[in-house]
Amino acid sequence: MGRLALAALGSVTLAYQVQLPVAMPASGALSALSFEGFYPGEGGFRWSRGRGRIVFRDPGPGVRARIEADLAGWRPRSQEPPLVVLETAGARVEARPSRQGQTLSLPVVSHGWWRSDVVLSMQSETFHPGPQDPRSLGARVQAVRFVPEGPVVRLRRPPLGAPTVSAATVLLFFGALVGIGSSPERAGRWGIALAAALGLAFAFARPYTAWASVPLLCAMALMALLVHAAPTLAGAATEAAAASVRAWSQGARVVLTRPMLGAMLAGTAAVTAAYRLHPVLDVDVGSGRESGLARNLGAFDAAGGATFRQAMRGAALDLRDFGSGDWSVAVTAALGGERRALTLARAEGTQASAILGEGWTTTVLRARAPWGWRAGTQIEFPAGSDALDLRIDRVRIDRGAPWPSVRAVALVLGAGLFMAVALAAAGLAPAAAWPAALGVVAAEALALALDPVVWLPFASVFCAVAALGSGVSAILAGAFAVAARRGGAAGPAPAAVGATAASFVAFFTASAYPLYRGGHFDFHSQIAEEIWQGRFLLYYLPHPGSMLSRQAQWGDIVVPHPCLFHTLVAPLAALPQPWFHLGVKLVLATWLAGVVLVAAMLATAAAGASAGAWTAVLAASLVPSYQLLGLGHLMTILGCFALSLALGFLVLRLDRLPERRTWAAAVALLAFCFLAYTAGLLFAAFAIAAALPFVFRSRPRAARALAAAGLAGAAVAFLLYYVNWTWPFLSQSVPRILHGSGAPEAGATPVLRRLLALPHKLDYSYGSALVPLLGLAGLAWARTMRGWPLLLAWAAVLPVFSAADLFFNLLLKHHYFTAAPVAVGGGLLLNRLAGRGPAGRVAAGVLLGLALLLGLQAALDTALGRIP
Known part of the structure; x- marks a missing residue:
């Protein structure tokens, strides 16, 4: 162990003999870890607030350097640029950066014996953009840099913290490996490898590594603790990880x-x-379709029947990867204000000039796009600036006969x-x-x-x-x-x-996909961001200002809507906004895939591996999953996953439910289900209550354990969340519900109209009403399962609450929460049909193909933003 500690200490000490410049673009990943007190990135910059700070993580003590900050003092035309004050380690600079931007520089010497963070403080005068934007905006920060003096490699004294933390991390890692059964020699080799990796990381990615070093130490400590507290579980996890690596390698x-x-x-x-079938590209700037190509183009705007975006400083369209060849580029642009001559576009050393005014003018540029790794070019707009109202409407590129980029x-x-x-x-x-x-x-x-x-x-x-x-x-x-x-x-x-x-x-x-609209996605993402910023209690409690407390579609009644989804994804809000949104979508895809897996496991338990395969493919193609993504019902997605996890576990483990560990796991999963979404609480409670009499007839001990698990899970959920909402719901919402809030619209025969609308609702949520009907019918072949009564009760949510929907608008929640049992029944039906010879297999394949087409259409509608 001493050898490992020395290896880690030496590796990190050697790493600090290397001092590389650190560049932090304001919209880059590193800025999310280092900018404090700034607004999220917008294109290539961040707005500052009145006060903020930027932290350069642990460059090492005694490092002489300069800090450079690229700032722009943009203001409306009638206002002068703001006064900005930068201060660090005794150095201070005041300036009014120009609208176009300028670079401010400060000398600095780092200090600190344990850590040597360099903090750049920034103060700025602020303004309010307008009534629709309540933010107090300071200056635009485009990038900051820490540029050390002297050679890259020289003798330097490291801080004490980084080598010490690294040595402790390596030792804990070694102990965890030995604890799961690895030999000391093999664990030692892995420890040496980790020490070397930490050294390389501190040398060439120091800001990231310095930020991650303490969380990594905590993770290693937790892993070592779990290994020694639960060696069997740790061994199984390690074995599963090794098996996964082997499976990927074989694949x-x-x-x-x-x-x-x-x-x-x-x-x-x-x-x-x-590439050659579509040689002409028509980039409609301002339509939103160009977002993946645009660099430093302003907000979306429209005038004179055309959409456009203002070209800011450094504006360009990145058309690398669009193929090599002789390009003819036609740029349609206009200029707000007086007519003037300017260089409109530039590419590969050639440029096109134009005289622009308020009217739209098309200018042609010809350039040779080279072939290579990223065959293509960038169309730059050199006249773009914050002060000049250069409007880009459309760029049309004829690529001739292009060759694709490597x-x-x-x-x-x-x-x-x-x-x-x-x-x-x-x-x-x-x-x-x-x-x-x-x-x-x-x-x-x-x-x-x-x-x-x-x-x-x-x-x-x-x-x-x-x-x-x-x-x-x-x-x-x-x-x-x-x-x-x-x-x-x-x-x-x-x-x-x-x-x-x-x-x-x-x-x-x-x-x-770039054209995904997502319905309520931005709404829920905003709540997660607010929770990350410290407003958790606003959504945890029935606060009048909470966007989750009152439901407009039900007459503004108070309904408990748990903020568990937003709390779970809130840490992702620390990332830049595009990465934050992508991380949320990753979580959603994982949950929906979990529903598919639960359905496959249930069908496998009911009728074997073949039924599980049919069910998984069918579940992956069901319309409700894509529809939930398209509508942006993110809380419902978590609710469906939590309900599927809890009820699926109960169905598969019903006979073992009286066992202590199984019962405790069931309580935890039910509490998670009840806390995930209120509809999950309603439907899971109904399924358990409906199944209990049937379970009690054949297995009274399992029935008592099931009832106790449901009550215990409800008690946990009540104490953790619903206790705060009980009185507001009973005192305010129940009387209003009894007087008609949430009921269907007034009319002579509302029940009849809603009864006639039931098939159309099923068509909407499943693509065809036949899908859920055949799925429910197929559950008849699951009767051999021990947990069949509970599975059937879960499926019964669909018809029972469809009847209740005649009198209270449930917003199709019962359709979405029963997708898993519908998939199970459909898979069992297809498996049964496929077992009836070649004709049956063909029929099953045709039916599955039709379901896949419905799912493909729903997926395309979601990706292309066609779901309202």
Whole structure:
């Protein structure tokens, strides 16, 4: 252990002999960890508040450097730029930075024996933009830099904290490895590797590593504690992690097969054809479709029947990856104010000048876009500035016969390969993996041909999503393999695991696509941001100002809406806003894929692995999941996941429910379900109450345990949340509900009208009313399950609350919360049909294909922003 400690101390000490400059763009990932008291990033800058500070993490004591800050003092035309004061370690500078921007510099010497953080304080005069924007805005911060003097490598004294924390981290890591059964020699080698990694990280990524060092130490301490407190669980987790790595490695071997090579060659040809089939790009600036290409373009605006954006300083359209060749670029622009001559556009050393005024003028620029890793070019607007009202309306590019960029081809093929790895890691044969890869590549090529302006900037995101999908598949395969080896129930079939991973990719892609609108997504994200900023009690308690307390659709009555979703995702708000939103979508995709997995496991328990496979594919294609994403009902997504987790566990473990550990797990899952969403509390309580008499007849001991678990979970949820809402709900809401709030609109025969509307509601939420009807009918083949009464009671939520919906508008929640049992019943029906010979298999395939088409349409509607 002493050798490991010395290795860590020496590695980090050596790292501090390297001193690299630190650059922090205001909208970059590092700024989220270092900017305090600033507004979120907007394009390439952040607005300051009246006071704020920027922290350069632990550069080392005694480092002489200068701090550079790129600031812009933008103000409305009638106001002068603000007075900005920068101060650090005794150095101070005051200035009124220009509207276009300038760089302020301060000398600094770092200090500190344990940590050596350098703090740049910033004060600024503020203004209020207008009645629709209540913020107090200071100056625009575009970037800050810490530039050390002297050579990059020289003898320097490190702070005491970084080597000490690193040594403790390595020792805890070593202890955890030994605790899970690794030999001291092997654990020592891993410890040396971690020490070397920490040294490299402190040398070349010091700001990130210094910020993460203490959380990493805490994580290692927690891991070591868990290993020694629960060695069996820790051993199982380690075994599952190793099995997951093996599953991914085995899946990756499919890449080396001959059919996969042929698929990739075909994919390359398809991408090339897609570029050449659509040589003309029409970038409608101001439509929002250009967001992935725009650099330093202002807010969306409209005038004279055209949408446009103002070109700020450094404005450009990044058209790298759009192919090489001789380009003809037509820029339609106008200038607010007097007519004047200016250089409008520039690319690859050529530029185009124009005389612009209030009217729209089209100017042509010809340039040669080079071929290479990112074949294409950037169209710059050199006249852009904060002071000049240069309006860009449209850019039309004729690329001739372009050749695709190497990067674009690599991203398209990479996404297909990752999807093939996902299916192979799940345990499917290569014969299933390479057609999937070819299908994904063909779909991407089609997207490139139809809408390259939107798809090409998204290609890197989709490739990353597919890579995550392969990881999800490997993790599930490893976990189920370890569970089977340890005597647990057999996991779902490889096809079910692959379908779950594919559903994760589909859900994530649909919500991450640039044209996704998301309904209430921004609303819920804003609440999560406010909770992260310290306003948790505003949403936890029935506060009059809470956006969750009163429901306008039910006559403004007070209804307890738990803020658990917002609290769970609130830490992601520390990231820059685009990454925050992407992180929330990752969480949502994980939860929805969890519902697919629960449905597959239930069907597997009812009728075997084949039924689980049919169910997983069907569940991945059900319309409600995509509809919830499109509507932005994020709390409902958490509620559906929590309900599926709790009731699925109860159905599968009903016989073992009297066991202490199983009962405790059931209580925890039910409490989570009740706290996730109020509708989950209502539907889960109904399912348990409806199933209890039937369970009691055959297994009275399990029935008593089920009732006790439900009551205990309700008690936990009541004490943690609902206790605060009981009196407002009883005193204010119940009387108003009894007098008609939340009831259907007035009319002569409202019940009849709503009864006639039931099929249309099912068509809306499931794509076709036949899907839930056939799904409910298919549950008849689950009667051999021990927990069948509870599964049937869960499914009964749909018809029972559809009847209740005639008198109280439930906003289709009962449709969404029963998607899992509908998928189970549908999968059992398809499995039964497929077992009736070739004709039955064809019929089952046709029915599943129709369901997949409904799901594909819903996914496209979600991704393209067509769900209101």
